[in-house]
Amino acid sequence: MAASALPACELLACDWGTTNLRVWALDAAGAVTAQRDFPLGVSQLAAGEAARRFHEEVRPALGAERTPAILCGMVGSNLGWAIAPYVDCPASRADLAARLLAVEDPGGPVRIVPGVRSDGFNGRGDVMRGEETQLFGWLASHPRYAQGRRLVCHPGTHAKWMLVEDGRLVGFVTAMTGELFAVLGRHSVLRSEAPSDDMAAFDDGVEAAGDGDALAARLFTARARIVGQGAPPQSASSYLSGLLIGADVAATPRLLRAQAEEVILLGDSRLCGLYARALSARGAKTTTFDGEAAAIAGLVALHGMEMAQ
Amino acid sequence: MAASALPACELLACDWGTTNLRVWALDAAGAVTAQRDFPLGVSQLAAGEAARRFHEEVRPALGAERTPAILCGMVGSNLGWAIAPYVDCPASRADLAARLLAVEDPGGPVRIVPGVRSDGFNGRGDVMRGEETQLFGWLASHPRYAQGRRLVCHPGTHAKWMLVEDGRLVGFVTAMTGELFAVLGRHSVLRSEAPSDDMAAFDDGVEAAGDGDALAARLFTARARIVGQGAPPQSASSYLSGLLIGADVAATPRLLRAQAEEVILLGDSRLCGLYARALSARGAKTTTFDGEAAAIAGLVALHGMEMAQ
Structure with missing residues:
Protein backbone atom coordinates (compact mmCIF):
# COMPACT_ATOMS: atom_id res chain seq x y z
CA MET A 1 0.00 0.00 0.00
CA ALA A 2 1.54 3.31 -1.05
CA ALA A 3 1.78 5.90 1.68
CA SER A 4 -0.39 8.27 -0.37
CA ALA A 5 -3.30 5.78 -0.14
CA LEU A 6 -3.23 5.79 3.67
CA PRO A 7 -6.04 7.59 5.49
CA ALA A 8 -5.03 10.63 7.50
CA CYS A 9 -4.22 9.75 11.11
CA GLU A 10 -4.15 11.66 14.35
CA LEU A 11 -1.73 9.59 16.43
CA LEU A 12 1.11 7.12 15.87
CA ALA A 13 0.98 4.63 18.75
CA CYS A 14 4.24 2.65 18.94
CA ASP A 15 5.36 -0.41 20.90
CA TRP A 16 9.13 -0.21 20.36
CA GLY A 17 10.89 -3.16 21.92
CA THR A 18 14.21 -4.96 21.88
CA THR A 19 13.63 -6.89 18.66
CA ASN A 20 10.80 -5.12 16.82
CA LEU A 21 8.92 -1.84 16.36
CA ARG A 22 5.15 -2.11 15.95
CA VAL A 23 3.24 1.00 14.90
CA TRP A 24 -0.51 1.62 14.82
CA ALA A 25 -1.93 4.65 13.04
CA LEU A 26 -5.07 5.88 14.81
CA ASP A 27 -7.82 8.23 13.62
CA ALA A 28 -9.40 10.99 15.72
CA ALA A 29 -11.78 8.46 17.31
CA GLY A 30 -8.86 6.24 18.39
CA ALA A 31 -9.62 3.55 15.82
CA VAL A 32 -6.73 1.79 14.07
CA THR A 33 -6.43 2.82 10.40
CA ALA A 34 -3.12 1.08 9.63
CA GLN A 35 -0.52 -1.13 11.32
CA ARG A 36 3.12 -1.72 10.36
CA ASP A 37 6.07 -3.63 11.82
CA PHE A 38 9.68 -2.46 11.39
CA PRO A 39 12.83 -4.52 12.07
CA LEU A 40 14.15 -1.65 14.18
CA GLY A 41 14.32 -3.28 17.64
CA VAL A 42 16.61 -1.21 19.87
CA SER A 43 19.12 -4.07 20.09
CA GLN A 44 19.78 -3.54 16.37
CA LEU A 45 20.23 0.25 16.53
CA ALA A 46 23.39 2.30 16.98
CA ALA A 47 23.39 5.29 19.34
CA GLY A 48 21.31 8.13 17.91
CA GLU A 49 19.82 5.95 15.20
CA ALA A 50 16.29 5.62 16.65
CA ALA A 51 15.39 9.29 16.09
CA ARG A 52 16.68 9.35 12.52
CA ARG A 53 15.08 6.07 11.43
CA PHE A 54 11.75 7.12 12.95
CA HIS A 55 11.76 10.36 11.00
CA GLU A 56 13.15 9.02 7.74
CA GLU A 57 11.45 5.61 7.53
CA VAL A 58 8.59 5.16 9.96
CA ARG A 59 6.74 8.42 9.43
CA PRO A 60 6.85 8.31 5.58
CA ALA A 61 5.80 4.62 5.53
CA LEU A 62 2.60 5.58 7.34
CA GLY A 63 2.03 8.92 5.62
CA ALA A 64 2.35 10.51 9.06
CA GLU A 65 5.03 13.16 8.58
CA ARG A 66 3.48 15.58 11.07
CA THR A 67 1.43 13.35 13.37
CA PRO A 68 2.01 13.28 17.14
CA ALA A 69 3.54 10.00 18.33
CA ILE A 70 3.68 8.12 21.63
CA LEU A 71 6.18 5.29 22.18
CA CYS A 72 6.51 2.65 24.88
CA GLY A 73 9.05 -0.12 25.55
CA MET A 74 12.82 -0.37 25.45
CA VAL A 75 12.94 2.74 23.25
CA GLY A 76 12.97 4.59 26.61
CA SER A 77 16.11 2.76 27.82
CA ASN A 78 19.79 3.54 27.42
CA LEU A 79 19.70 1.45 24.23
CA GLY A 80 16.83 3.44 22.71
CA TRP A 81 15.99 6.98 21.67
CA ALA A 82 16.38 8.64 25.06
CA ILE A 83 16.18 7.54 28.69
CA ALA A 84 12.70 7.99 30.14
CA PRO A 85 13.45 7.60 33.88
CA TYR A 86 11.57 4.86 35.74
CA VAL A 87 8.50 5.67 37.81
CA ASP A 88 8.57 3.85 41.16
CA CYS A 89 5.83 1.57 42.47
CA PRO A 90 3.15 2.16 43.56
CA ALA A 91 2.41 3.72 40.16
CA SER A 92 -0.87 4.87 38.65
CA ARG A 93 -1.75 5.73 35.07
CA ALA A 94 -1.72 9.38 36.08
CA ASP A 95 1.84 9.00 37.43
CA LEU A 96 2.96 7.67 34.08
CA ALA A 97 1.08 10.31 32.09
CA ALA A 98 2.71 13.04 34.20
CA ARG A 99 6.18 11.65 33.45
CA LEU A 100 6.01 11.19 29.66
CA LEU A 101 9.36 12.20 28.15
CA ALA A 102 9.13 14.63 25.23
CA VAL A 103 11.89 14.13 22.63
CA GLU A 104 12.92 16.19 19.59
CA ASP A 105 11.56 15.23 16.20
CA PRO A 106 11.29 17.55 13.18
CA GLY A 107 7.97 15.93 12.19
CA GLY A 108 5.87 16.57 15.26
CA PRO A 109 5.65 15.97 19.00
CA VAL A 110 7.00 12.61 20.16
CA ARG A 111 6.66 11.34 23.73
CA ILE A 112 8.08 8.24 25.43
CA VAL A 113 6.28 6.35 28.20
CA PRO A 114 8.52 5.80 31.26
CA GLY A 115 9.21 2.30 32.57
CA VAL A 116 8.36 1.25 36.12
CA ARG A 117 10.66 0.13 38.91
CA SER A 118 9.70 -2.00 41.93
CA ASP A 119 11.50 -3.37 44.97
CA GLY A 120 11.07 -6.85 43.52
CA PHE A 121 10.77 -9.55 46.17
CA ASN A 122 14.09 -9.16 47.93
CA GLY A 123 15.11 -5.53 47.77
CA ARG A 124 17.26 -6.16 44.69
CA GLY A 125 14.77 -4.30 42.54
CA ASP A 126 13.02 -5.12 39.31
CA VAL A 127 12.17 -3.13 36.20
CA MET A 128 9.78 -3.16 33.23
CA ARG A 129 9.39 -1.18 30.04
CA GLY A 130 6.31 -1.77 27.92
CA GLU A 131 4.18 -4.08 30.05
CA GLU A 132 3.04 -1.12 32.18
CA THR A 133 1.41 0.39 29.08
CA GLN A 134 -0.52 -2.83 28.43
CA LEU A 135 -1.53 -3.02 32.09
CA PHE A 136 -2.95 0.51 32.20
CA GLY A 137 -4.54 0.05 28.78
CA TRP A 138 -6.31 -3.07 30.01
CA LEU A 139 -7.49 -1.24 33.14
CA ALA A 140 -8.67 1.73 31.04
CA SER A 141 -10.70 -0.60 28.81
CA HIS A 142 -12.06 -2.70 31.70
CA PRO A 143 -12.69 -0.26 34.54
CA ARG A 144 -14.42 -2.86 36.72
CA TYR A 145 -10.97 -4.36 37.41
CA ALA A 146 -9.73 -1.02 38.74
CA GLN A 147 -11.20 -1.77 42.17
CA GLY A 148 -9.69 -4.28 44.58
CA ARG A 149 -6.63 -6.47 44.41
CA ARG A 150 -5.66 -8.17 41.11
CA LEU A 151 -2.84 -10.51 40.17
CA VAL A 152 -1.91 -10.03 36.52
CA CYS A 153 0.57 -12.16 34.56
CA HIS A 154 2.10 -11.05 31.28
CA PRO A 155 3.84 -14.20 29.95
CA GLY A 156 6.83 -13.96 27.63
CA THR A 157 10.62 -14.06 27.40
CA HIS A 158 10.66 -12.19 30.70
CA ALA A 159 7.27 -12.90 32.24
CA LYS A 160 5.91 -10.15 34.49
CA TRP A 161 3.74 -10.95 37.51
CA MET A 162 2.05 -7.73 38.59
CA LEU A 163 0.07 -6.90 41.69
CA VAL A 164 -2.59 -4.22 41.20
CA GLU A 165 -4.50 -2.55 44.03
CA ASP A 166 -7.34 -0.16 43.24
CA GLY A 167 -5.91 0.52 39.80
CA ARG A 168 -2.34 1.15 40.93
CA LEU A 169 0.62 -1.12 40.15
CA VAL A 170 1.95 -1.79 43.66
CA GLY A 171 4.65 -4.37 42.87
CA PHE A 172 5.88 -6.86 40.33
CA VAL A 173 8.40 -9.66 39.77
CA THR A 174 10.02 -10.79 36.52
CA ALA A 175 10.56 -14.49 35.78
CA MET A 176 12.80 -15.36 32.84
CA THR A 177 10.63 -18.34 31.97
CA GLY A 178 10.48 -17.78 28.22
CA GLU A 179 14.22 -17.18 27.99
CA LEU A 180 14.96 -20.39 29.93
CA PHE A 181 12.73 -22.26 27.47
CA ALA A 182 14.57 -20.75 24.52
CA VAL A 183 18.15 -21.30 25.71
CA LEU A 184 17.54 -24.78 27.14
CA GLY A 185 15.63 -25.90 24.05
CA ARG A 186 18.40 -24.61 21.81
CA HIS A 187 21.69 -25.08 23.66
CA SER A 188 21.36 -27.75 26.38
CA VAL A 189 21.09 -31.51 26.62
CA LEU A 190 17.31 -30.85 26.57
CA ARG A 191 17.31 -29.48 23.02
CA SER A 192 14.98 -31.40 20.75
CA GLU A 193 14.68 -31.91 17.05
CA ALA A 194 11.31 -31.46 15.35
CA PRO A 195 9.33 -30.46 18.45
CA SER A 196 5.65 -31.33 18.29
CA ASP A 197 2.70 -29.68 20.02
CA ASP A 198 2.06 -32.46 22.52
CA MET A 199 -0.46 -31.39 25.15
CA ALA A 200 -0.16 -34.65 27.12
CA ALA A 201 3.60 -34.04 27.45
CA PHE A 202 2.89 -30.41 28.44
CA ASP A 203 0.54 -31.58 31.21
CA ASP A 204 3.11 -34.13 32.33
CA GLY A 205 5.68 -31.31 32.58
CA VAL A 206 3.28 -29.16 34.61
CA GLU A 207 2.85 -32.03 37.05
CA ALA A 208 6.62 -32.61 37.22
CA ALA A 209 7.08 -28.95 38.17
CA GLY A 210 5.60 -29.72 41.60
CA ASP A 211 5.73 -26.68 43.85
CA GLY A 212 8.25 -24.95 41.61
CA ASP A 213 11.28 -25.70 43.76
CA ALA A 214 14.47 -27.58 42.77
CA LEU A 215 14.09 -26.58 39.13
CA ALA A 216 17.57 -27.78 38.11
CA ALA A 217 16.64 -31.29 39.28
CA ARG A 218 13.11 -31.23 37.89
CA LEU A 219 14.50 -30.15 34.50
CA VAL A 227 16.58 -41.85 27.88
CA GLY A 228 15.18 -44.03 30.66
CA GLN A 229 11.49 -44.32 29.86
CA GLY A 230 11.29 -44.25 26.08
CA ALA A 231 9.12 -41.12 25.72
CA PRO A 232 9.24 -39.79 22.13
CA PRO A 233 12.10 -37.26 21.66
CA GLN A 234 9.84 -34.83 19.80
CA SER A 235 7.67 -34.51 22.94
CA ALA A 236 10.62 -33.06 24.91
CA SER A 237 9.87 -29.47 23.93
CA SER A 238 6.24 -29.57 25.13
CA TYR A 239 7.31 -31.29 28.36
CA LEU A 240 9.96 -28.60 28.93
CA SER A 241 7.38 -25.88 28.27
CA GLY A 242 4.97 -27.45 30.78
CA LEU A 243 7.70 -27.83 33.37
CA LEU A 244 8.89 -24.23 33.11
CA ILE A 245 5.42 -22.68 32.96
CA GLY A 246 4.25 -25.00 35.73
CA ALA A 247 7.15 -23.93 37.96
CA ASP A 248 6.46 -20.27 37.15
CA VAL A 249 2.75 -20.37 38.06
CA ALA A 250 3.44 -22.49 41.16
CA ALA A 251 6.20 -20.40 42.67
CA THR A 252 6.48 -16.84 41.35
CA PRO A 253 3.24 -15.48 42.88
CA ARG A 254 4.55 -16.50 46.32
CA LEU A 255 7.40 -14.00 45.89
CA LEU A 256 4.78 -11.26 45.59
CA ARG A 257 2.86 -12.75 48.54
CA ALA A 258 0.01 -12.85 46.06
CA GLN A 259 -1.53 -16.30 45.94
CA ALA A 260 -4.77 -15.48 44.14
CA GLU A 261 -7.81 -17.50 43.21
CA GLU A 262 -8.02 -15.62 39.94
CA VAL A 263 -5.12 -14.72 37.67
CA ILE A 264 -5.55 -12.20 34.87
CA LEU A 265 -3.52 -13.19 31.80
CA LEU A 266 -2.55 -10.38 29.48
CA GLY A 267 -0.54 -10.93 26.30
CA ASP A 268 -0.10 -13.23 23.34
CA SER A 269 -3.08 -15.58 23.02
CA ARG A 270 -1.13 -18.81 22.44
CA LEU A 271 1.16 -18.24 25.42
CA CYS A 272 -1.74 -17.08 27.62
CA GLY A 273 -3.48 -20.34 26.66
CA LEU A 274 -0.55 -22.39 27.97
CA TYR A 275 -0.44 -20.39 31.22
CA ALA A 276 -4.22 -20.79 31.61
CA ARG A 277 -3.84 -24.55 31.19
CA ALA A 278 -1.06 -24.77 33.79
CA LEU A 279 -2.95 -22.53 36.25
CA SER A 280 -6.14 -24.52 35.75
CA ALA A 281 -4.23 -27.74 36.59
CA ARG A 282 -3.45 -26.09 39.94
CA GLY A 283 -7.08 -25.10 40.51
CA ALA A 284 -6.71 -21.39 39.72
CA LYS A 285 -9.27 -19.45 37.70
CA THR A 286 -7.99 -17.35 34.81
CA THR A 287 -9.32 -14.65 32.53
CA THR A 288 -7.35 -13.74 29.41
CA PHE A 289 -7.11 -10.37 27.65
CA ASP A 290 -5.37 -9.56 24.39
CA GLY A 291 -2.03 -7.83 24.86
CA GLU A 292 -2.03 -5.96 21.57
CA ALA A 293 -5.44 -4.38 22.18
CA ALA A 294 -4.22 -3.45 25.66
CA ALA A 295 -1.05 -1.83 24.27
CA ILE A 296 -3.06 0.34 21.87
CA ALA A 297 -5.52 1.27 24.63
CA GLY A 298 -2.66 2.14 26.96
CA LEU A 299 -0.87 4.37 24.44
CA VAL A 300 -4.15 6.11 23.63
CA ALA A 301 -5.03 6.57 27.31
CA LEU A 302 -1.58 7.96 28.15
CA HIS A 303 -1.72 10.29 25.16
CA GLY A 304 -4.96 11.60 26.58
CA MET A 305 -7.14 10.73 23.62
CA GLU A 306 -10.64 9.33 23.98
CA MET A 307 -10.67 5.67 22.95
CA ALA A 308 -12.94 4.29 20.24
CA GLN A 309 -15.36 1.78 21.82
CA MET B 1 57.79 -39.70 27.33
CA ALA B 2 58.22 -42.57 24.85
CA ALA B 3 56.05 -45.61 25.49
CA SER B 4 59.16 -47.73 25.87
CA ALA B 5 60.22 -45.66 28.90
CA LEU B 6 56.95 -46.41 30.74
CA PRO B 7 57.09 -48.80 33.68
CA ALA B 8 55.22 -52.07 33.25
CA CYS B 9 51.67 -51.83 34.53
CA GLU B 10 49.11 -54.33 35.73
CA LEU B 11 45.85 -52.45 35.13
CA LEU B 12 44.55 -49.64 32.93
CA ALA B 13 41.90 -47.81 34.96
CA CYS B 14 39.81 -45.58 32.66
CA ASP B 15 37.23 -42.87 33.28
CA TRP B 16 35.71 -42.56 29.79
CA GLY B 17 33.12 -39.82 29.65
CA THR B 18 31.21 -37.72 27.16
CA THR B 19 34.02 -35.27 26.41
CA ASN B 20 37.25 -36.92 27.52
CA LEU B 21 39.00 -40.23 28.27
CA ARG B 22 41.32 -40.27 31.30
CA VAL B 23 43.57 -43.29 31.80
CA TRP B 24 45.66 -44.25 34.81
CA ALA B 25 48.25 -47.00 34.54
CA LEU B 26 48.56 -48.86 37.85
CA ASP B 27 51.27 -51.20 39.11
CA ALA B 28 50.65 -54.45 40.98
CA ALA B 29 50.28 -52.56 44.25
CA GLY B 30 47.57 -50.30 42.79
CA ALA B 31 49.86 -47.24 42.65
CA VAL B 32 49.60 -44.87 39.65
CA THR B 33 52.64 -45.13 37.37
CA ALA B 34 51.35 -42.96 34.50
CA GLN B 35 48.31 -40.87 33.57
CA ARG B 36 47.14 -39.73 30.13
CA ASP B 37 44.12 -37.87 28.73
CA PHE B 38 42.74 -38.54 25.25
CA PRO B 39 40.26 -36.37 23.32
CA LEU B 40 38.12 -39.44 22.71
CA GLY B 41 34.95 -38.52 24.63
CA VAL B 42 32.10 -40.73 23.42
CA SER B 43 30.26 -37.73 21.96
CA GLN B 44 33.12 -37.44 19.45
CA LEU B 45 33.17 -41.11 18.41
CA ALA B 46 31.36 -42.89 15.58
CA ALA B 47 29.71 -46.28 16.17
CA GLY B 48 32.35 -48.97 16.68
CA GLU B 49 35.17 -46.47 17.00
CA ALA B 50 35.75 -46.79 20.78
CA ALA B 51 37.13 -50.36 20.56
CA ARG B 52 39.44 -49.56 17.67
CA ARG B 53 40.85 -46.31 19.12
CA PHE B 54 41.43 -47.99 22.48
CA HIS B 55 43.43 -50.77 20.88
CA GLU B 56 45.31 -48.66 18.32
CA GLU B 57 45.97 -45.48 20.31
CA VAL B 58 45.38 -45.82 24.02
CA ARG B 59 47.18 -49.08 24.69
CA PRO B 60 50.34 -48.19 22.70
CA ALA B 61 50.53 -44.71 24.24
CA LEU B 62 50.78 -46.31 27.67
CA GLY B 63 52.91 -49.29 26.66
CA ALA B 64 50.05 -51.50 27.82
CA GLU B 65 49.33 -53.69 24.81
CA ARG B 66 48.33 -56.71 26.90
CA THR B 67 47.21 -55.20 30.22
CA PRO B 68 43.71 -55.81 31.63
CA ALA B 69 41.53 -52.69 31.56
CA ILE B 70 38.46 -51.50 33.45
CA LEU B 71 36.37 -48.60 32.15
CA CYS B 72 33.60 -46.51 33.73
CA GLY B 73 31.40 -43.70 32.46
CA MET B 74 29.46 -43.02 29.27
CA VAL B 75 31.60 -45.60 27.47
CA GLY B 76 28.97 -48.05 28.77
CA SER B 77 26.08 -46.19 27.08
CA ASN B 78 24.59 -46.50 23.60
CA LEU B 79 27.08 -43.83 22.49
CA GLY B 80 30.10 -45.78 23.76
CA TRP B 81 31.81 -49.12 23.28
CA ALA B 82 28.93 -51.37 24.34
CA ILE B 83 25.85 -51.02 26.54
CA ALA B 84 26.52 -52.08 30.12
CA PRO B 85 22.93 -52.38 31.43
CA TYR B 86 22.02 -50.27 34.47
CA VAL B 87 21.98 -51.78 37.95
CA ASP B 88 18.91 -50.66 39.91
CA CYS B 89 18.99 -48.98 43.33
CA PRO B 90 19.56 -50.06 46.02
CA ALA B 91 22.99 -50.98 44.65
CA SER B 92 26.12 -52.16 46.44
CA ARG B 93 29.69 -52.36 45.22
CA ALA B 94 29.26 -56.15 44.99
CA ASP B 95 26.19 -55.64 42.74
CA LEU B 96 28.29 -53.57 40.36
CA ALA B 97 31.25 -55.94 40.46
CA ALA B 98 28.92 -58.84 39.61
CA ARG B 99 27.59 -56.97 36.58
CA LEU B 100 30.80 -55.80 34.90
CA LEU B 101 30.43 -56.14 31.14
CA ALA B 102 33.30 -57.96 29.40
CA VAL B 103 33.99 -56.69 25.87
CA GLU B 104 36.24 -58.00 23.09
CA ASP B 105 39.70 -56.53 22.71
CA PRO B 106 42.66 -58.24 20.99
CA GLY B 107 45.06 -56.82 23.60
CA GLY B 108 43.66 -58.25 26.79
CA PRO B 109 40.54 -58.41 28.97
CA VAL B 110 38.46 -55.21 29.06
CA ARG B 111 35.48 -54.73 31.37
CA ILE B 112 32.96 -51.90 31.61
CA VAL B 113 31.33 -50.77 34.88
CA PRO B 114 27.52 -50.62 34.62
CA GLY B 115 25.65 -47.38 35.38
CA VAL B 116 22.98 -47.15 38.06
CA ARG B 117 19.28 -46.36 37.74
CA SER B 118 17.01 -44.99 40.47
CA ASP B 119 13.33 -44.09 40.74
CA GLY B 120 14.40 -40.44 41.04
CA PHE B 121 12.02 -38.38 43.16
CA ASN B 122 8.84 -38.73 41.17
CA GLY B 123 8.83 -42.13 39.53
CA ARG B 124 10.22 -40.69 36.29
CA GLY B 125 13.56 -42.36 36.95
CA ASP B 126 17.12 -41.10 36.96
CA VAL B 127 20.41 -42.52 35.74
CA MET B 128 24.16 -42.13 36.27
CA ARG B 129 27.28 -43.50 34.62
CA GLY B 130 30.64 -42.85 36.27
CA GLU B 131 29.70 -41.22 39.57
CA GLU B 132 28.83 -44.64 41.05
CA THR B 133 32.48 -45.67 40.58
CA GLN B 134 33.69 -42.61 42.49
CA LEU B 135 31.11 -43.24 45.21
CA PHE B 136 32.16 -46.84 45.79
CA GLY B 137 35.83 -45.90 45.50
CA TRP B 138 35.37 -43.27 48.21
CA LEU B 139 33.57 -45.80 50.41
CA ALA B 140 36.30 -48.41 49.80
CA SER B 141 38.98 -45.91 50.84
CA HIS B 142 37.02 -44.58 53.85
CA PRO B 143 35.22 -47.57 55.34
CA ARG B 144 34.02 -45.65 58.39
CA TYR B 145 31.45 -43.96 56.10
CA ALA B 146 30.05 -47.35 55.08
CA GLN B 147 27.85 -47.45 58.18
CA GLY B 148 24.75 -45.33 58.63
CA ARG B 149 23.02 -42.83 56.36
CA ARG B 150 25.10 -40.45 54.21
CA LEU B 151 24.16 -37.67 51.81
CA VAL B 152 26.79 -37.33 49.09
CA CYS B 153 26.90 -34.62 46.43
CA HIS B 154 28.97 -34.89 43.26
CA PRO B 155 28.82 -31.39 41.73
CA GLY B 156 29.22 -30.84 38.00
CA THR B 157 27.41 -30.31 34.70
CA HIS B 158 24.81 -32.76 35.96
CA ALA B 159 25.23 -32.73 39.75
CA LYS B 160 24.35 -35.98 41.49
CA TRP B 161 22.86 -36.04 44.99
CA MET B 162 23.21 -39.56 46.35
CA LEU B 163 21.74 -41.18 49.43
CA VAL B 164 23.86 -43.97 50.91
CA GLU B 165 22.66 -46.35 53.62
CA ASP B 166 25.11 -48.83 55.16
CA GLY B 167 27.32 -48.66 52.10
CA ARG B 168 24.56 -49.11 49.53
CA LEU B 169 23.40 -46.45 47.08
CA VAL B 170 19.67 -46.35 47.84
CA GLY B 171 18.61 -43.40 45.68
CA PHE B 172 19.82 -40.34 43.81
CA VAL B 173 18.66 -37.25 41.96
CA THR B 174 20.41 -35.34 39.17
CA ALA B 175 20.32 -31.53 39.06
CA MET B 176 21.52 -29.87 35.87
CA THR B 177 23.08 -27.02 37.83
CA GLY B 178 26.38 -26.86 35.94
CA GLU B 179 24.67 -26.99 32.59
CA LEU B 180 22.29 -24.17 33.55
CA PHE B 181 25.33 -22.10 34.55
CA ALA B 182 27.01 -22.82 31.21
CA VAL B 183 24.05 -22.13 28.92
CA LEU B 184 22.80 -19.08 30.82
CA GLY B 185 26.29 -17.62 31.08
CA ARG B 186 26.84 -18.11 27.36
CA HIS B 187 23.50 -17.67 25.63
CA SER B 188 21.10 -15.63 27.79
CA VAL B 189 20.64 -12.03 28.87
CA LEU B 190 22.75 -13.07 31.90
CA ARG B 191 25.88 -13.72 29.85
CA SER B 192 28.80 -11.66 31.04
CA GLU B 193 32.03 -10.47 29.54
CA ALA B 194 35.28 -10.96 31.43
CA PRO B 195 33.86 -12.75 34.47
CA SER B 196 35.83 -12.26 37.66
CA ASP B 197 36.10 -14.51 40.69
CA ASP B 198 34.02 -12.35 43.00
CA MET B 199 33.25 -14.18 46.25
CA ALA B 200 31.09 -11.35 47.62
CA ALA B 201 28.91 -11.60 44.50
CA PHE B 202 28.83 -15.40 44.89
CA ASP B 203 27.60 -15.06 48.49
CA ASP B 204 25.04 -12.51 47.37
CA GLY B 205 23.78 -15.03 44.81
CA VAL B 206 23.56 -17.79 47.43
CA GLU B 207 21.42 -15.51 49.56
CA ALA B 208 19.22 -14.57 46.60
CA ALA B 209 18.58 -18.28 45.99
CA GLY B 210 16.39 -18.35 49.10
CA ASP B 211 14.75 -21.74 49.52
CA GLY B 212 15.51 -22.72 45.95
CA ASP B 213 12.01 -22.09 44.64
CA ALA B 214 10.96 -19.73 41.82
CA LEU B 215 14.33 -20.02 40.12
CA ALA B 216 13.21 -18.28 36.90
CA ALA B 217 12.35 -15.18 38.95
CA ARG B 218 15.39 -15.35 41.21
CA LEU B 219 17.62 -15.59 38.13
CA VAL B 227 20.84 -2.67 35.31
CA GLY B 228 18.99 -1.26 38.32
CA GLN B 229 21.59 -1.21 41.07
CA GLY B 230 24.89 -0.56 39.33
CA ALA B 231 26.67 -3.78 40.35
CA PRO B 232 29.79 -4.37 38.18
CA PRO B 233 28.93 -6.44 35.05
CA GLN B 234 31.97 -8.70 35.53
CA SER B 235 30.48 -9.85 38.88
CA ALA B 236 27.43 -11.32 37.11
CA SER B 237 29.05 -14.71 36.56
CA SER B 238 29.94 -15.23 40.24
CA TYR B 239 26.47 -14.07 41.29
CA LEU B 240 24.87 -16.52 38.83
CA SER B 241 27.09 -19.31 40.15
CA GLY B 242 26.08 -18.54 43.74
CA LEU B 243 22.42 -18.36 42.82
CA LEU B 244 22.39 -21.71 40.99
CA ILE B 245 24.52 -23.56 43.54
CA GLY B 246 22.55 -21.96 46.37
CA ALA B 247 19.27 -23.13 44.85
CA ASP B 248 20.70 -26.60 44.30
CA VAL B 249 21.88 -27.08 47.90
CA ALA B 250 18.68 -25.55 49.31
CA ALA B 251 16.18 -27.58 47.33
CA THR B 252 17.53 -30.76 45.74
CA PRO B 253 18.12 -32.73 48.99
CA ARG B 254 14.41 -32.26 49.80
CA LEU B 255 13.53 -34.30 46.71
CA LEU B 256 15.48 -37.21 48.24
CA ARG B 257 13.84 -36.56 51.63
CA ALA B 258 17.42 -36.26 52.79
CA GLN B 259 17.96 -33.03 54.69
CA ALA B 260 21.28 -33.80 56.37
CA GLU B 261 23.44 -32.00 58.88
CA GLU B 262 26.51 -33.18 57.03
CA VAL B 263 26.99 -33.32 53.28
CA ILE B 264 29.87 -35.29 51.75
CA LEU B 265 31.27 -33.50 48.70
CA LEU B 266 33.02 -35.68 46.17
CA GLY B 267 34.58 -34.31 42.99
CA ASP B 268 36.59 -31.43 41.56
CA SER B 269 38.16 -29.40 44.37
CA ARG B 270 37.25 -25.93 43.03
CA LEU B 271 33.61 -26.86 42.50
CA CYS B 272 33.41 -28.71 45.83
CA GLY B 273 34.78 -25.54 47.43
CA LEU B 274 31.90 -23.49 46.02
CA TYR B 275 29.33 -26.06 47.18
CA ALA B 276 30.95 -26.14 50.63
CA ARG B 277 30.69 -22.36 50.81
CA ALA B 278 27.01 -22.37 49.83
CA LEU B 279 26.18 -25.22 52.23
CA SER B 280 28.05 -23.52 55.04
CA ALA B 281 25.99 -20.36 54.49
CA ARG B 282 22.94 -22.52 55.18
CA GLY B 283 24.46 -23.98 58.35
CA ALA B 284 25.37 -27.39 56.95
CA LYS B 285 28.63 -29.16 57.71
CA THR B 286 30.61 -30.51 54.77
CA THR B 287 33.56 -32.83 54.24
CA THR B 288 35.24 -32.90 50.83
CA PHE B 289 36.97 -35.81 49.08
CA ASP B 290 38.90 -35.75 45.84
CA GLY B 291 36.92 -37.19 42.92
CA GLU B 292 39.92 -38.35 40.91
CA ALA B 293 41.38 -40.38 43.79
CA ALA B 294 37.90 -41.85 44.34
CA ALA B 295 37.59 -42.80 40.66
CA ILE B 296 40.91 -44.67 40.73
CA ALA B 297 40.00 -46.37 44.02
CA GLY B 298 36.61 -47.38 42.60
CA LEU B 299 38.04 -48.87 39.43
CA VAL B 300 40.67 -50.74 41.44
CA ALA B 301 38.07 -52.03 43.93
CA LEU B 302 35.70 -53.16 41.18
CA HIS B 303 38.57 -54.85 39.38
CA GLY B 304 39.26 -56.76 42.57
CA MET B 305 42.81 -55.52 43.10
CA GLU B 306 44.14 -54.56 46.52
CA MET B 307 44.61 -50.79 46.71
CA ALA B 308 47.97 -49.15 47.52
CA GLN B 309 47.64 -47.26 50.82
Missing part, protein backbone atom coordinates in the same frame (compact mmCIF):
# COMPACT_ATOMS: atom_id res chain seq x y z
CA PHE A 220 16.64 -33.26 34.32
CA THR A 221 13.47 -35.40 34.29
CA ALA A 222 12.97 -34.06 30.75
CA ARG A 223 16.07 -36.03 29.81
CA ALA A 224 15.42 -39.08 32.00
CA ARG A 225 11.90 -39.64 30.62
CA ILE A 226 13.34 -39.98 27.12
CA PHE B 220 16.30 -12.28 36.84
CA THR B 221 17.77 -10.55 39.90
CA ALA B 222 21.17 -11.22 38.28
CA ARG B 223 20.11 -8.77 35.58
CA ALA B 224 18.29 -6.32 37.83
CA ARG B 225 21.25 -5.89 40.20
CA ILE B 226 23.38 -4.71 37.28
